[in-house]
Amino acid sequence: MNNWLINNFWIKIVSLILAVITWFYVNEELIKEKKMAKQLYKSSVIDQIQTRTSFTESIGQRK
């Protein structure tokens, strides 16, 4: 176990740093993407509601 740690120690450390940086970077990007998708969904739902209400209103006026 001790030998396993010592062998190529610096390569293991550099790999770990790179892995942690990559994980956090990708994680943040994923959170951003999800936020954006939510916003898009919300805005599309609001649009749909608005068009529906205007549609029902116009039908109501005709009646």
Add this chain to the structure above:
Amino acid sequence: MNNYLSLSKILIEIGILWFVYYGILLFARGTRGVYILRGIILITLIFIITKQLGFERINWIFTKIFALSILAFLIIFQQEIRRGLANIGQRRWSRFFLKESEIINEVATACFLLSKRKIGALIAIGRETRLENYIESGVEIDAKVNSELIITIFMPNTPLHDGGIIIAGGKIVASGCLFPLTQNPKVLTALGTRHRAALGLSEETDAIVVIVSEETGGVSVAIGGRLTHDLDRESLERVLSNLYRTDKKN
């Protein structure tokens, strides 16, 4: 429970990334691409940092360089990538079936027979670092490790006796290979080219390099830029088996 599960997921993901990076860095070590890889890692880090700090213009420039560097990476590492992919299914698995004691025994026998006759020899035993660059500098052999073959290779006035042989994956993969000479100013000037080459290779890679001196017939081992002089057969076998086993456990 949920927190524990998500934490373990994070750790597993980081572990997978670590494994991939470690593999790439080990793969690049000892090849000419290591400096280019360093450059690419540096560009990537600057790219991430500038993005985090919100330097949009600098980030834009680095985005372009980053995109180009991926293309450059594929072109520059074309050979290594091809070789690496081809070896995934071969070399790594073959290592599990090696009879390490046999290899050590054959190497030690050859070294001490050569030592008796005062015939110089240079034998590099590859471990984790790939030695492809050095293999390319010599003649590829791909033969079973055999003391008679090693002795024959180092016989003076034969085409392959100059340079060193490389043992990797339980086989003699190449002979007549050129190793880099050590640039360490502390190394004694009294040391010959063979010893300097052994030190140079052991500085740049994690290979174990065994040297038989032409002048004295002494057997030495270079590991990690350090040279151990005048070993007897027992200590050579002990050193080799310890290092080989350490490597195998990994």
